[in-house]
Amino acid sequence: MGSFKENVKETFLGLSESAQEKRIDFIQFLQETWPLLIFLLMVLMGIWWYADPPPPRHVLMASGSSGGSYEVLGKKYVEYFAKKGVVLELMPTNGAQENLARLSDRNDPVQAAFVQAGVAHPKSVSGIQSLGAVDYEPIWFFYRGPEVKGSDLRVLHGNAKFFANHKISIGVEGSGTHTQAMRIVKATGIDRANLQFLNFSGDQVVNALKSGEIDGAIIVDAIESKNIQALLADPSFHLLTFRRAEAFTKVIPYLQILDVPEGSFNLVRDFPSENIKLVATTTNLLIDDRMHPAIQFLFLQAATEINGRESFFAKRGEFPSFKDSLLPESPVAVHYEQNRYPLIANYLPFWLAELANRLIFILLPFLLISYPMLRSLPGYRTRLMRNKINRLYSELKAFEYELLANFDISQREEYLKKLDLLEYQALTIQVSRRLASECYSLRTSIDYVRNCLNRGVQPYQIVQADPGMQAPTEQVTQAPPL
Structure with missing residues (x-):
């Protein structure tokens, strides 16, 4: 019996020889079967190309009403898509209900839209999936004139002094603002008999407030919206605080509570003059469930790049998320949340990365399947x-x-x-x-x-007899049969 060192050496030598033999066998296999492999690969790629075509270069997205945060956010997405070689075209709409209707319509070319959480009920829409929430949309209540005591704004037993005597805009019917406003009205139980609710769109409501046409307005929009910024910058408008914010989140589960520290909107005029709470819904990125997975990944990358930054209300990396998703989540988004995009996308252009990624996902299974399959073919x-x-x-x-x-x-x-x-x-x-x-x-x-x-006498040569001798029998010697 050899020493331990010799045994180890022989073991590693055997493993090395076995690996070398397998390598040579594999190379020989490729040399012998490459025509068949290429044929099988071409057939597989043809089927794959037909079943999973390459991503489109032009995508339509509903952006909502003019002047809103969706328009501002949509333009950022357009710039991001352009860097990746994809044209993202924004389509103005009248609000959330139109966005949902267009996404549900299988003949409509719109494939994506920003919609507030809570606007769409899972049972009322079909063919729509969510890529997650990408931003907060506070529910703002601005009013003009002298500052009103909190007790006058609070709704108790269906009554509120302020609402009974003033004209309030609750957004255009079909918009996300109108939907959220009506849910709040319903949740508070306010008596609507003596209410003067008006319907102004996002870009009209600022002018209506400034001109005195209305006394207050409920607006659901992101803080970056130019309409919200115009109202926050005007000292003649006051902002309602939701003192019962926790109660609202229990009654309407998809709502979130946002804390606004004193003076955070404007330190110079100390606005707000105290710590306040706002309730907010979220901006959901919804898509047609037939959207190409690569374009979904591109939307998610854009959301991470644009909405994943720290903002006034959001922490860094907070979005995109599924914190209040009411609609079915896209499997692509779930995969992205767990694994992110393949590393190759960080080093190659979008189209090249997508092609490489598609080839990897077809070549690896092909090699894993074809090699043992061809080796196992009988004889x-x-x-x-x-x-x-x-x-x-x-x-x-x-x-x-x-x-x-x-x-x-x-x-x-x-x-x-x-x-x-x-x-x-x-x-x-x-x-x-x-x-x-x-x-x-x-x-x-x-x-x-x-x-x-x-040999001296060739076995393949016919030997002739000597004339003076008896002729021998002609003989032909040949190699034994093979």
Whole structure:
């Protein structure tokens, strides 16, 4: 028994030889089967290309009403898509209900839209999936005139002093603002008999407030909206605080509480004059469920780049998320949330990364399936290698027949050269171990014919009888059958 060191050395030597043998066998496999592999790959790629076409270069997105935060956010997405070589076209709409209707319409070219959480009920829409929430949309209540006491704004037992005597805009019917406003009105139980609710769009409500046409307005929009910024910058408007914010989030579960510290909107005029709470819904990025996965990944990347930054209300990396998703989540978004985009996308342009990613996902399974499948084909490789041996046997047999019919002693050197060529071809045949004996048998047969040619009396030559002697029987000696 050898020493431990010798045993370890022999073990590693055996493993190395086995790995080398497998490597050589695999290379030989590729050399022998590459036409079949290419054919199978082309068939597979054709099926894959038909079943999963490349992503489109032009995408339509509903952006909502003019002047709103969706328009501002949508333009940022347009710039991001342009860097990736994709045209994202924004389509202005009248609000959330139109966005949902267009996404649900299987004949409408719109494939994406920003919609507030809570606007769409899962049972009322179909063919729509969510890529997650991408931003907060506070529910703002601005009013003009002198500041009103909190008790006058609070709704108790269906009554509120402020609302009974003033004109309030609650957004255009069909918009997200109108939907959220009506849910709050319903949740508070306010008596609507004496209310003066008006419907102004986002870009109209600021002018209506400034002109005195209305006394207050409920607006659901992001803080970056130019309408919200115009109202926050005007000292003649006051902002309602939701003192019962926690109660609202219990009654309307998708709402979030946002804390606004004193003076955070404007330190110079100390606005707000105290810490306040706002309730907010979220901006959901909704898509047609038939959208190409690569475009979904691109939207999610854009959301991470644009909405994942720290903002007035959001922490860094807070969006995109599924914190209040009421609609079915896209499987692509779930995968992205867990794994992010493949690393290759960080180093290659979008189209090249997408092509490489698609090829990787088809080539790897193809190699994993085709290699063992082709190796397991009954006798495929054995027949392939044996055919090479048999072809040389056929050439050797034809050569012997030629010697029998037309043997010329002066051509002996040429005959030997031809045998040397046959032997070289036999040496260069790459065969598996189990067929090595047949290869050696072929070389033995070639060597037998060479020995016959090198004899003093050639076995392939007809021997003529001497005239003075009894004629012997003509005899032809040839190599044993192969």
